[in-house]
Amino acid sequence: MKAAKDKIKKFLSQFFGDRDLQDDEDIFALGFVNSMFAMQLVLFIEKEFEVTIENEDLEFANFRSINSMVSLLERKSTVLARD
Amino acid sequence: MKLELTSQQKDNCSSFRAFVDEEIVPHADRIDREERTPPEIIQKLANKGYLGAILPEDWGGTGMDAIAYGLLNEEIGRGCSSLRCLLTVHSMVAHAILKWGSKFQKEHWLTKLASGDAIAAFALSEPNVGSDAKAVETTATLSGDSYILNGQKKWITYGQIADVFLVFAKWEGKPSAFLVEKNSPGLSIKPILGMLGVRGSMLAELHLNNCQIPQENLVCRQGFGFSHVASSTLDLGRYSVACGCVGIAQACLEACIEYTSKRKQFDVYLKEHQLIRQMITDAIANIKAARLLCYQAGYLKDSGDPKSIMETSIAKYFASTIATKVANDAVQIHGGNGCSSEYPVQRYLRDAKIMEIIEGSTQIQQITIADYGYQEYIFSQNRSSTSQELVART
Numbered sequence: 093m094k095a096a097k098d099k100i101k102k103f104l105s106q107f108f109g110d111r112d113l114q115d116d117e118d119i120f121a122l123g124f125v126n127s128m129f130a131m132q133l134v135l136f137i138e139k140e141f142e143v144t145i146e147n148e149d150l151e152f153a154n155f156r157s158i159n160s161m162v163s164l165l166e167r168k169s170t171v172l173a174r175d
Numbered sequence: 176m177k178l179e180l181t182s183q184q185k186d187n188c189s190s191f192r193a194f195v196d197e198e199i200v201p202h203a204d205r206i207d208r209e210e211r212t213p214p215e216i217i218q219k220l221a222n223k224g225y226l227g228a229i230l231p232e233d234w235g236g237t238g239m240d241a242i243a244y245g246l247l248n249e250e251i252g253r254g255c256s257s258l259r260c261l262l263t264v265h266s267m268v269a270h271a272i273l274k275w276g277s278k279f280q281k282e283h284w285l286t287k288l289a290s291g292d293a294i295a296a297f298a299l300s301e302p303n304v305g306s307d308a309k310a311v312e313t314t315a316t317l318s319g320d321s322y323i324l325n326g327q328k329k330w331i332t333y334g335q336i337a338d339v340f341l342v343f344a345k346w347e348g349k350p351s352a353f354l355v356e357k358n359s360p361g362l363s364i365k366p367i368l369g370m371l372g373v374r375g376s377m378l379a380e381l382h383l384n385n386c387q388i389p390q391e392n393l394v395c396r397q398g399f400g401f402s403h404v405a406s407s408t409l410d411l412g413r414y415s416v417a418c419g420c421v422g423i424a425q426a427c428l429e430a431c432i433e434y435t436s437k438r439k440q441f442d443v444y445l446k447e448h449q450l451i452r453q454m455i456t457d458a459i460a461n462i463k464a465a466r467l468l469c470y471q472a473g474y475l476k477d478s479g480d481p482k483s484i485m486e487t488s489i490a491k492y493f494a495s496t497i498a499t500k501v502a503n504d505a506v507q508i509h510g511g512n513g514c515s516s517e518y519p520v521q522r523y524l525r526d527a528k529i530m531e532i533i534e535g536s537t538q539i540q541q542i543t544i545a546d547y548g549y550q551e552y553i554f555s556q557n558r559s560s561t562s563q564e565l566v567a568r569t
Contacts, residue, residue, distance in 0.1 A: 103481075106550060127309075127406040128543065132481040134403070139479040147275060150399050 093162050096141065100158050103136050115158045137161065143168045178467070180242070187243045191250035194223060199254035206257055206375035207522050210368055212333075217261065221291025225251075229266045229411070230273060234281070235289035241476035245418040245469050252422025256526035257375030259422065261294075263415040263534075264332045267408040268295035268341045271352065275395035275404050280354065284339065296337035297412070298328040298355070298381055299405060306539050309401050313344040313383060315351060322346070322353060322393065324361070324386040334379025335366050341394065342383070343405060349398035352405065353388060361386030372525035410484055412534045413491040414476065418469045420494035420530050421462060427498075427505035427523050428458045434509055434518075445508065454504040461497035468493055485547045492540035498527040 097115060104113055107129055108122065119125060133155065134145045143165065154164040180188065198219050206212055220226055228244050230236025239247065244266075252259040269288045272280050287293035304310050313326025324344055331340070340355045355362060367378040395404045432455070435445035445451050468490035475483035502524035506513035513520045531537045 109550075127402045128484055130402040131406045131410060132484050134407075135479055135481040135483065139481070147277070147395055150396050150403060 093166065096162050096165055097158055099140055100161050103133075103140070104158070113158065117158075118156050120152065120156060137165070141165055178470070180246075184242055184246060187239075188246045188250070191247050192253075194219075195250045195254040199251065199258060203255035203257075204516070204519060204522065206255055208374075208516070210370075210374045211377060212257060212261065212336075212375045214336075216258065217291065217294070217336075220251075220258065220262070224289075225262060226265055226291040226294075227269070227289030228262070230269055230285055230289045234273070234285035236269075236285075237289075241414070241473040242470065245414065245473045248415045248418035249422040249425070249466070249469070252419030253426045254422075255375065256419060256423060256529070257373045257377075259415070259419040260332050260373050260376045263412050263419070264297045265295050266415065267297050267412045268339070270411050271341055271394060271404050271408045272354075274407055275352075275399075277391065277394075279391055280394065284354070287338075293338040294333060294336055295339050295341065296331050296333050297408065298331050298334070298340040298342040300328065300330045302327055302329050306536060308343070308405065309350060311343050311345060311350065313342065315344040315346040315353060317346070317390070318387075320390045321387045322390060324353065324355065324383040324388065326383050328381035328383070330367065331379045331381055332373075332376045334364060334381060335377040340381065341404075341408070342381070343400050344383075346393075346397055350401035350405075351397050352394040352400035354392040354394060355381075355383075355386065355388050359386050359388050370529075372522075372527070372529035374525075409534055410487055414469070414472055414487045416530055416534045417465070417472065417487065417491040417494040420491075420498035420527065421466045421469055423498045423523050423527050423530070424458065424462045424465065424494075424501040427501045427520060428455070428462060430518070430520050430523075431455060431458065431505050431508050434512075451508060454508060458501045458504060461501060465490070465494040465497050485544070488535070488540050488543050488547075491534060492537060492544060495527070495530040496537060498530055499524070502527040 101113060104119065108119070113119070137143065138145055149164060149168070154160055198216065202213070202216060224237040225247060227236035228239045228247055230238070232238045248259055248262060251262055265288065269285065272284050276284070284293065288295055299308055299311070301312055303312060313324060313328065315322045315324050324342065326344060328342065334340070338357050340357070342353045342355045344351060344353060357364065361384050363382045363384070365380040365382065367380060370378060435451055435455070438445050468486070472483060472487040472490040475486055502520065505520040506524050509518055509520050512518050515521070535543070
């Protein structure tokens with residue numbers, strides 16, 4: 093999942109500028125999050141990792157940090173593999 | 176890079192154009208004058224599958240790609256902006272249910288929306304809430320197995336005839352989205368008349384007085400009504416409006432080409448006057464540019480690219496502002512006739528102005544696009560020293 097972390101970090105860097113975002117840093121607490129960002133994040137995750145973000149995935153905890161997004165992807169991958 | 180429609184998209188375009196010329200253009204002035212859309216015209220849209228344009232075939236839709244949907248919006252917008260608004264809001268709600276609705280909501284609504292058996296409307300704006308949409312004052316409370324909604328919605332496009340509304344309200348202070356059927360207890364609908372433009376779009380106020388809806392009518396989840404449901408649907412709405420604006424401007428251009436080829440002043444046709452030709456040139460160039468922005472936004476939508484959100488905003492901003500300019504010039508070229516209801520250009524101008532206000536005003540787009548510009552260029556990976564200095568100043 094190192095590759096996934098790097099991809100997420102690269103995407104987020106567009107929004108967080110030259111800040112060196114840490115894997116467990118709370119992006120909501122940084123105050124850059126708006127609705128345009130929220131939708132772009134959904135589209136990015138869906139396109140980049142070929143998953144669908146669904147209602148049950150919409151927990152702030154799933155998108156709070158790079159690590160939490162990676163955990164969400166891991167869970168979704170497990171579900172996909174099981175299906 | 177290949178900037179060309181596919182043969183299928185070209186066929187779609189011809190088919191949309193023929194439908195609009197035959198079924199919509201002859202009625203557009205009457206729709207504007209009478210401030211209502213005849214149900215038989217909506218039925219014709221439904222019969223062609225246009226009300227299910229964005230829905231997959233599995234749900235009874237036409238399954239159009241974003242480019243085809245854009246072309247449809249351009250053509251309908253060329254004929255009648257009111258009807259294009261119907262396509263906009265109906266598709267927005269269909270999209271919201273498709274993306275964020277529950278299994279029950281999808282099964283209950285999508286085939287009805289695709290066929291046009293049910294008409295949907297988008298209810299976000301309020302008397303005190305426009306651009307600052309997150310500040311909605313309408314509230315929802317959970318009581319037993321129902322939600323109770325209280326508040327007022329305003330400027331609801333096709334609210335007079337909609338069967339179901341996507342209503343945004345705060346539940347425990349968190350923005351949330353709900354489906355409200357027209358016959359819900361506590362909902363009353365009041366028509367709004369006398370608007371400047373899109374006069375046939377049957378606007379309404381919704382009064383929610385202890386309006387009771389079933390618990391399963393929550394769309395998505397508590398707190399995600401604005402950030403996810405409204406945002407994704409407004410993005411689709413902006414795309415639809417942008418393409419519709421290209422249609423308005425195209426209608427203006429065609430009207431001007433015809434008028435200036437027939438009318439003479441100073442013993443020559445208007446088209447021989449250089450100042451007229453300047454306005455025609457501006458119209459041609461602006462329309463082509465707006466259309467290309469729409470194509471790009473559509474292409475990005477089809478590929479699921481996150482950039483599609485901002486590129487759609489840019490397309491909407493540009494297309495709506497040039498539609499107003501082209502329509503303003505069209506009235507100028509038509510002179511006294513352009514101010515008369517005998518010619519459609521005055522309708523195009525009134526309709527174009529509305530497009531600069533809905534789905535994010537011109538000024539809101541400017542704020543958003545400028546933010547995007549700084550984000551794109553200042554924080555790019557290959558930052559130059561100049562941009563570093565700019566960062567330091569912002």
